[in-house]
Amino acid sequence: xxxxxxxxxxxxxxxxxxxxxxxxxxxxxxxxxxxxxxxxxxxxxxxxxxxxxxxxxxxxxxxxxxxxxxxxxxxxxxxxxxxxxxxxxxxxxxxxxxxxxxxxxxxxxxxxxxxxxxxxxxxxxxxxxxxxxxxxxxxxxxxxxxxxxxxxxxxxxxxxxxxxxxxxxxxxxxxxxxxxxxxxxxxxxxxxxxxxxxxxxxxxxxxxxxxxxxxxxxxxxxxxxxxxxxxxxxxxxxxxxxxxxxxxxxxxxxxxxxxxxxxxxxxxxxxxxxxxxxxxxxxxxxxxxxxxxxxxxxxxxxxxxxxxxxxxxxxxxxxxxxxxxxxxxxxxxxxxx
Amino acid sequence: xxxxxxxxxxxxxxxxxxxxxxxxxxxxxxxxxxxxxxxxxxxxxxxxxxxxxxxxxxxxxxxxxxxxxxxxxxxxxxxxxxxxxxxxxxxxxxxxxxxxxxxxxxxxxxxxxxxxxxxxxxxxxxxxxxxxxxxxxxxxxxxxxxxxxxxxxxxxxxxxxxxxxxxxxxxxxxxxxxxxxxxxxxxxxxxxxxxxxxxxxxxxxxxxxxxxxxxxxxxxxxxxxxxxxxxxxxxxxxxxxxxxxxxxxxxxxxxxxxxxxxxxxxxxxxxxxxxxxxxxxxxxxxxxxxxxxxxxxxxxxxxxxxxxxxxxxxxxxxxxxxxxxxxxxxxxxxxxxxxxxxxxxxxxxxxxxxxxxxx
Numbered sequence: 045x046x047x048x049x050x051x052x053x054x055x056x057x058x059x060x061x062x063x064x065x066x067x068x069x070x071x072x073x074x075x076x077x078x079x080x081x082x083x084x085x086x087x088x089x090x091x092x093x094x095x096x097x098x099x100x101x102x103x104x105x106x107x108x109x110x111x112x113x114x115x116x117x118x119x120x121x122x123x124x125x126x127x128x129x130x131x132x133x134x135x136x137x138x139x140x141x142x143x144x145x146x147x148x149x150x151x152x153x154x155x156x157x158x159x160x161x162x163x164x165x166x167x168x169x170x171x172x173x174x175x176x177x178x179x180x181x182x183x184x185x186x187x188x189x190x191x192x193x194x195x196x197x198x199x200x201x202x203x204x205x206x207x208x209x210x211x212x213x214x215x216x217x218x219x220x221x222x223x224x225x226x227x228x229x230x231x232x233x234x235x236x237x238x239x240x241x242x243x244x245x246x247x248x249x250x251x252x253x254x255x256x257x258x259x260x261x262x263x264x265x266x267x268x269x270x271x272x273x274x275x276x277x278x279x280x281x282x283x284x285x286x287x288x289x290x291x292x293x294x295x296x297x298x299x300x301x302x303x304x305x306x307x308x309x310x311x312x313x314x315x316x317x318x319x320x321x322x323x324x325x326x327x328x329x330x331x332x333x334x335x336x337x338x339x340x341x342x343x344x345x346x347x348x349x350x351x352x353x354x355x356x357x358x359x360x361x362x363x364x365x366x367x368x369x370x371x372x373x374x375x376x377x378x379x380x381x
Numbered sequence: 382x383x384x385x386x387x388x389x390x391x392x393x394x395x396x397x398x399x400x401x402x403x404x405x406x407x408x409x410x411x412x413x414x415x416x417x418x419x420x421x422x423x424x425x426x427x428x429x430x431x432x433x434x435x436x437x438x439x440x441x442x443x444x445x446x447x448x449x450x451x452x453x454x455x456x457x458x459x460x461x462x463x464x465x466x467x468x469x470x471x472x473x474x475x476x477x478x479x480x481x482x483x484x485x486x487x488x489x490x491x492x493x494x495x496x497x498x499x500x501x502x503x504x505x506x507x508x509x510x511x512x513x514x515x516x517x518x519x520x521x522x523x524x525x526x527x528x529x530x531x532x533x534x535x536x537x538x539x540x541x542x543x544x545x546x547x548x549x550x551x552x553x554x555x556x557x558x559x560x561x562x563x564x565x566x567x568x569x570x571x572x573x574x575x576x577x578x579x580x581x582x583x584x585x586x587x588x589x590x591x592x593x594x595x596x597x598x599x600x601x602x603x604x605x606x607x608x609x610x611x612x613x614x615x616x617x618x619x620x621x622x623x624x625x626x627x628x629x630x631x632x633x634x635x636x637x638x639x640x641x642x643x644x645x646x647x648x649x650x651x652x653x654x655x656x657x658x659x660x661x662x663x664x665x666x667x668x669x670x671x672x673x674x675x676x677x678x679x680x681x682x683x684x685x686x687x688x689x690x691x692x693x694x695x696x697x698x699x700x701x702x703x704x705x706x707x708x709x710x711x712x713x714x715x716x717x718x719x720x721x722x723x724x725x726x727x728x729x730x731x732x733x734x735x736x737x738x739x740x
Contacts, residue, residue, distance in 0.1 A: 230497070299382050305497075308424070363394040363602045365426025370737045372717075 049144040054174030067150060068170055071157035072136075076168040084168035086133055090192040094129030094201075096120060097188040105152070105182055107228045109220075109239030112185055113152035115315060117159035118244045119266070120189040125246035126262040126318050128200035128253065129191030131163060137171040137186040144182050152183065163244035165189070196257060203261030203321060206281055208351035210260060211327035213320040215248065215334050216241070216342035217293040218270050222312035223301050232304075238297050241316035241339075248337035249318065255333045258323035265317045268372060271310040273319045274357040275371045285357040287347030287369075310359075311372050321349060388601030389425075397606035398430045405434045405613045410565060412701055414556060415572035416443030416730065417600050423734045425602045435609060438701040439731035441555045442572055444520040444548075445472045446699060446723040446730045447654045451687045452519075452548045453478035458682045459515050459546065460491035465680070466509060467493040468502035469517040470524075476726045479688035499531030499545075506535070506543040515676045518547040523574040525549040525665055526639035529646035532667065532674045544676035547667055550652055553583045554663035560591045562657075564701050568594040568612040570605070573627045578643070580635025581623050588621040599627035646671050655723060656696030695722035698731050705735040712736060 052059040069077060076084045098119045105112040117134070124131040136156070140149065160167055199205055220241040227238050245264070253259060265273045270292070278285045294302070294309045302309045316339055322330045327345055334340035357369040413419055419439045422428065428437060441447050457478050460467045467483065474484045474495065487493040492512075496502050499516055506514035518528040528545050535543040552575050559566070571584060576597045584595045594615035598608035608626040615621055625631050643665075652664025667675040692710050697703040705711050705724070715721035717733055724730035 296382055299385075303382070303385065306420075359426070361424075361426040363389055363391050363425055363427075364398075364430060365602075366429040367423060367426040368737075 047146055049140050049142060049146060049149065049174055051142050051174050051176070054140070054172060060172065063172060067153055068172070071153045072160070072167040072170075074166045074168065076133075076166060077170075084133070086168065086190065088132065088190070088192055090194055092193040092195065092198055094124050094127045094191040094193045095189070096123040096127075097186065098123060099184060099186040101181070101184050102225065103181060104225070104228055105148070107240055108224050108237045110242040110315075111152055111155055112183065113156040114159050114242050116185040116187045117156050117163065117165075118242050118315060120187040121163045121165060121244045121246050122264045122318070124189050124191035125249045126201070126264050127191070127193065128197030128259075128262065129193040130250070131165045131189055131191040131246050133168045133190045134160065134165050135169045135188045136167050137173075139173050139175060139180050139184040141180045141182050142174055142177045149183065159244060163246055197253070200259060200262050203277055203281055205260045206277070206283060206321050206349050207260075207323075208283060208349050209324050210321050210349040211324050211345050212274075212285070212287060212347045212349070213322060213327065213331055213334065213343060213345050214265070214270065214292070215245070215318055215320075215340040216316075217295045217298070218265065218314055218317060219294055219298050219302060219309035219312035221315040222269070223298045223307070226305070227301055232301060238295075238301065241314055243316035243339050245316060245318055245339055248334055248339045251333040251337055252320065252330045255329045256322060256326040258326045259320060259330065260323065261321035263319050265314045265319055267313050269309070269311040269313060270317070270319065271308070271357070271369045272371055274369060277321070278357045279355050282354045284350035284353040284355075285347065286350050286360065287357070288360045289362040291344050291346040293342050293344065307376050310369065311376055324348070385601065388599070388603040390603065394430070394602050394606060397603065397610055401435065401606065401610050401613055402432045404610065404617055405432055406617060408434045408436070409567040409613070409616055410436045410438055410701075411568050411570055411609060411612055412438050412440045412559070412564075412566045413570040414440040414442040414552065415575065416446070417574065418570055418572070418598065418605065419443070419731055419734050421600045421602070421605060423737070427602060427605060430606075431609070435613065438566065439698075439734070440559065440701060441654065441657065441699045442521070442552065443724070443730050444524070444550070445476055445726055446695065447550065447555070447656070448476070448519060448548050448723065449653045449655060449687075450479050450689055451684070453482070454687055455682065455684045456517050456546060457481050457483060457486055458684045459676065459680060460486045460493055462513075462680075462682060464512050465492070466505060466512050466514045467491065467517065468496045468505055468514060469493065470519065471495045472726070473517055473519060475720065476723055477720055479685060499527050503531055503534055503538075503540065503543060506540050507538070510542055513542050513544060513680060515544045515546050515680060518545045518549050521550055521552050521572070521575050522578045522643065523572075525647060526578060526636075526643045529642045532646050532671050533642065535674050536671065541673065544674050544679055545667060546676035547647070547665055549647065549665035550654070550663055551649070551665065552579075554660040555654060555657060556584075556587065557591070558657050558660050559700055560587075560593065562700060566593065566701065567616050568596070568621070570608050570612070571595050571597040573597060573599045573604070573631060576625075576627075576631045576635065578636050578639045581625060581631070581633050584623045588623060592621050594621040595623045597623075597625045597627050597631050599630065656699035690721050693722040695724045695732070698724050705732040708732070
């Protein structure tokens with residue numbers, strides 16, 4: 045096989061076929077994909093499905109703690125899992141820039157296969173396009189996922205059942221992913237390397253769902269960070285939210301870079317963090333279940349849903365002050381002085 | 382985190398708050414001059430901790446906010462030149478000019494790059510000899526020495542394609558102009574980083590001529606509350622003076638080396654400030670000796686006529702005369718996502734900070 049992707053790899057001819065069988069089918073192999081038909085035929089146990097799609101264009105494509113492939117699997121698996129669904133099948137579309145290294149592509153595909161296996165999902169259909177040099181940046185990936193959902197969990201995604209007094213849990217430190225990307229992009233790794241938290245959370249979430257049927261809301265705190273999830277929840281459900289800065293974990297090296305650049309970690313992206321709202325009486329049990337998982341060791345109850353200041357999220361600051369958390373207008377930009 | 386957590390210590394904060402509550406008798410307004418202070422005050426929720434007698438108002442210390450539309454317009458005009466790369470600190474990217482902004486120009490294809498330091502801009506100039514690289518020099522005495530050092534380095538390296546477009550300003554004229562204009566304040570929380578460079582002598586007129594206290598503060602809650610406490614004590618004892626509540630960084634004489642570099646490269650000129658108008662000797666112009674790196678001289682460009690927004694009260698907000706909420710545009714037409722006035726653009730702008738944390 046050539047060392048670099050050529051336009052011919054997207055032609056639909058022999059080169060495409062070779063790429064598919066030598067790379068994608070080789071690593072993603074499963075009985076559904078191997079049929080190589082126009083569409084995968086799936087069997088689903090439930091009559092409610094959860095269905096989601098996401099595209100990944102991250103730069104750099106390799107970063108401490110993961111790569112674009114790991115993100116593409118975890119992102120979609122997590123979107124299904126936080127909706128209360130059991131992730132089952134993924135599709136996977138690649139848009140590749142002419143000249144991209146096949147070695148790097150192989151690394152990405154291998155990571156995707158490993159992540160999918162860990163998460164217990166199958167990649168059952170896919171697509172490959174090659175675009176002229178300069179028309180995309182190395183490689184873009186789209187994944188779409190289907191998960192099985194049961195009747196009693198179908199409202200977890202919207203949080204319609206949240207009530208004042210419910211507890212808010214997050215499964216660990218925030219801002220790792222965003223600052224890892226920022227640091228590798230800007231060459232700012234002056235202290236210990238910051239690793240992205242990118243991970244499939246479906247097994248951890250299952251552990252939580254196993255111990256409680258009073259989990260009322262889940263959302264992964266990706267772009268826009270923890271703050272955005274809380275603002276969305278407060279506005280959409282018209283409840284108040286109150287969280288305590290003291291209970292939110294931010295790793296030392298992450299805090300350092302945030303301080304340096306003037307970033308607020310509450311708004312920085314995560315790729316392995318879920319915000320869970322659970323009835324107060326089940327909160328400790330759910331917390332324990334999450335903590336028993338490798339991705340939830342630092343989980344904590346960070347606040348609660350309130351019946352005051354409806355539609356607003358408030359932060360009790362670490363020094364005893366208080367302020368509103370609002371949505372970010374655009375990208376966070378470094379401050380000048 | 383070392384050197385930070387000590388200054389965010391809850392017990393210490395509570396002790397300072399108790400002291401302020403105990404000492405503060407008459408109602409006072411203190412102005413934090415620096416945009417970084419505005420940010421910290423809001424981020425840590427400090428107003429919530431203060432007694433009703435102590436009111437904080439935001440001053441003109443957000444460099445982005447006080448810059449004129451004509452500065453942004455000229456930067457935009459530069460960005461439209463085919464052979465120009467604009468290098469800038471992040472905050473300027475979204476600032477609205479008369480009809481466009483740098484991020485809109487970037488989307489249209491202009492080569493505009495965010496840098497963290499002028500040194501990054503020099504590197505870009507070195508590796509793009511066929512292009513003219515314009516660095517947008519913005520900020521007060523804090524960032525100006527950096528720009529000066531950049532110009533000196535460019536001179537030494539013979540980087541003929543490197544230019545600085547200076548909107549640099551100095552702080553004291555604005556602080557005095559505010560008092561002259563009748564802004565009702567009882568004391569200044571003076572900027573920590575500016576004073577690190579300048580030293581405290583620049584404030585000596587404020588207690589002497591105007592009878593107002595001036596305490597230099599750092600950016601952590603303990604710094605700010607210490608400065609507030611010192612000002613409260615000064616005011617209650619009717620003893621206005623210049624003090625430092627940020628001694629771990631600020632020396633009375635400042636950073637002499639940085640001052641030398643600053644005035645080696647720059648000289649004072651009259652400059653326009655949003656809300657304050659033209660203030661004599663308040664801006665920093667690149668000296669003739671270094672004009673080969675002065676964009677205003679070396680990169681001629683046609684600039685569209687300046688349009689200022691109607692109804693925007695950024696000027697009054699900057700002077701501390703009005704609260705952002707009193708603006709008809711605030712939160713409706715003018716939001717962080719769609720800023721009309723400059724105070725809504727920068728994180729440090731009073732309107733932006735007010736919108737985000739108090740809306």
